[in-house]
Amino acid sequence: MVERTVSSEFRSSEFRSVESPSAEKRILALWCPDWPATAAAIAADLPPHHPVSVLYANRVVACSAPARMAGVRRGMRKRQAQSACPEMTVVATDDHRDGRVFEPVVAVVADLVPVVEVLRPGLVVVPAGRAARYFGGEHVLAEKLIDAVAACGVEVQGGVADELFTAVLAARGGHHVPPGGDVAYLADRPVGDLAVEPSLSDPGRTELAELLRRLGITTIGAFAQMSVRDVATRFAADAVVAHRLANAAPGRPPSGQATPVDLIIEHRCDPPIDRVDSAAFLGRRLADELAGALAAASAACTRLTVEAVTERGQRHARTWRCARPLTPEATADRIRWQLEGWLTGGRPGAEDRPDSPVVMLRLEPIEVVGAGTLQYSLSGNGLPEDPEIGERARRCLVRVQGLLGGDAVQLPITSGGRGPADQITMVALGDERIPARNPAAPWPGRLPQPTPAVLVETPILVLDMTGTPVEVTGRGCFSAEPTTVQMHSAGRRRRSWELRWWAGPWPTGLDDDGAGGLIARAQVLLDDSRALLLCYRARSWVVEGVYE
Template identity: 90%
Template sequence: MSELTTAPELGSPEPPGASQASGASEKRILALWCPDWPATAAAIAADLPPHHPVAVLHANRVVACSAPARMAGVRRGMRKRQAQSACPEMTVMAGDDHRDGRVFEPVVAVVADLVPVVEVLRPGLLVVPAGRAARYFGDEHVLVEKLIDAVAAGGVEVQGGIADELFTAVLAARGGHHVPPGGDAAYLADRPVGDLAVEPSLSDPARVELVELLRRLGISTIGAFAMMSVRDVATRFAADAVVAHRLANAAPGRPPSGQVAPADLIIEHRCDPPIDRVDSAAFLGRRLADELAGRLAAASAACTRLTVEAVTERGQRHARTWRCAQPLTPEATADRIRWQLEGWLTGGRPGADDRPDSPVALLRLEPIEVVGAGTLQYSLSGNGLPEDPEIGERARRALVRVQGLLGGDAVQLPVTSGGRGPADQITLVALGEERLPSRDPAAPWPGGLPQPTPAVLMATPIQVLDMLGTPVEVTGRGGFSAEPTTIQMASDGRRRRSWELRWWAGPWPSGLDDDDPTGMTARAQVLLDDSRALLLRYRARSWVVEGVYE
């Protein structure tokens, strides 16, 4: 549980009711932030006590850890072995976005009981309009205390913050601060410029690059960045810098291109038969997400705020509004539908019966705010580092966009698989599906290709010849029928091209030929006189170039 305090640099708290005296208070925003939510969600899903240390890992590194784990010395970015040595009794769990979203739904339900209008920025962070709710409960401090107490009653640590603008309120929630009306710019002025990119749900993935550039230029605070003229920012930095500059000046965080969605973008689906299972809801959510993406694409629009509403056979309604910094892709939309419905259908809220009173009969998707479709055109440029997570995320979003336009199987990812040849050692899996290999890579593969593996795969027919021009084959003993000296390939219907061999290795038999049980399959590596290295494969008594080494 965390208490709401007035930011020290802004003076003493206002008396109750003072913040509601002006018309500007109607637009006040309250943010509730659950620290280290992936670790909290993992502990709740595993039914672990609050005092038990928990860490969530991705790519063998800690991405979130609970307060008891931090007290033992565990920090984000640590490797698994290092973290376990610091806290041996700690429970280590893999990251799971679906678990984070499903477990957060009961928290949202608690807040919605007190303030009906709730917007979820991401699992672990939500915002509500504070103006009218604060008047109803007495003042803003009472409102925050009631919400924090209600959430904390379920065993979830939470902090609250209030400000005029969404971005400021989210930062204030991280410190449990109350920013007086009109004080957003003063509150932001002394904060480090890195805070512009601290919340991923409110920033472009490229914001990290902007922050690093500003630091190199000697701009260390948000206030210093805000003092720059908007003309200089627009001409010297990328487009997202203009949005960040508006946030630094406590201007509304949404771009001015935001607009009300046309009515024909709303999707209503009557479930026949009604849905009462999580897997059925997830499958339907994926289909409706694709349908919504198609309508948005036809309207040259992209959704930045979406309301998902479910209605049961008996008329019970369940609605959530999801707000995102970046336009929702079909995959992101499907995830949010699944998180919301899974949390509702499973009724995970302690001490309350939140399950629907009957199966879901109607599912409705309503885009609340849309922007131009060009916002979905993500760049793949970056600093070129292969382990840069920001570049990988931007590339993934671009691929999701291509998948939404061309179909689910249009984008496929390679997964290391088992096999003897280079093509056999890769399984292509559609983006978004579980990345499981078709063959076990850990199984023994006698006759497998030795390292290194070729960079380019192909299947170009060639002839391997000896010094007399006679075709070279692989014998039943697994050797060459004669010493190879030349390979020959038909470049067109009339002329053949030939290359002399500088070096060769092999052949390595890889088993009997499926097409010719009496024959042998084998591979060999050769180096041509033009310095190219090739992988050759012998099958059905003929040779092909299977790969090129680079």
């Protein structure tokens, strides 16, 4: 293992503070800067001064401190980064490598503080209250943890605060936040820090931070001063979570609690397992079983403990915490990272390697939420994990297609046409994406922007002030000035709305039903402030779209 120097503001005398009653709930976070690059260097046994960059899609997503000193920055293309630092080692992203190499770091932290939660490879949190009293203070605890991690050849920074989010931000600067000082510490930080840690934020948090900046809200303190009602009505659901973080609202401390027995997955290994590939294969199967149990309970897991027991009774457990529910794939990955790091004994002189083959694996969801509370996005947002999200969505659609038939799952593609419905062609999943009409054609009479947000096909009557139905004449004009629209359906009372405004009609061609009538469209604004797109065909009106 490579020896690495460690520096942190946590070692300064400024960190020392007087303990208070609120210290019981304090949280200490340990953050390893540039962990993907550090893990790649450790796996390749490179010296600490050697520059390393990690690439995804031909762009730098992480780089070591020596690479940054040479001018390499995140987001650079591979050729540009190599031009700035020709001697730099370039590796591809590898989540399994990051997780496997991080397990020895978690192990040394767990040697000092048994309750450890892994937010992601490169970031762990521990409850600092009782541990600080045992070691003689938060500064002593932090020093011991930093020294223990440094013995693994890993640079680390620590931060202590009352709340998890504040502690993670403090760790990035090596700061100590005094008890009760979370709000003051967060107040002057840029609003972009709400999305700086992916393990504690929703994928849409970056867009929220950008929107807040455009609105003139540039600091977390300014966002915290907004009322929760305004935040909930103006922004998405994740903004309420971000608002709680900005106000340092009490959250869940890093601790384990009992869960219902029917949600705990326990498997006896027969024969016992002593190989990483066998454990990973079984872990994926157990992850699917856990997902099925959670789905049956209409729940999702955001905090999971993975425990392995050997033939001689040795136990190895880790708790993983996530901002979003764990998918079966994410659960299987965490099982693999944990067991691979443990079974291979990644740290020098490790005494906690398994003393015998593994005979039992246990998955215990420590914290669950409603299945609809947190959801994954099905579309990309520019983050490195987007291809995985898209691939997961595709697999789900393929499975549905296999259950319901080939034409049951269709994808929309842009097509040519004059009306909004004509501009979309539905193609079965797996078929060649060829539109029914050429979207690059001129299409005279095409509906101008904006297009309706909702497409419908609802019959409706357009009436003049005398109650006579309004039609479109052969010259493309209304037969009379429309004043009312009326809609009714079988078994329901007829409803009417007055028109505040109307535009059109715009003829788009002749009806092909043999009646010789025109096809025309018009826009109307009802007295209840709804805007509709109307289409006249076969000598009758239908609501074709609703504007929102």
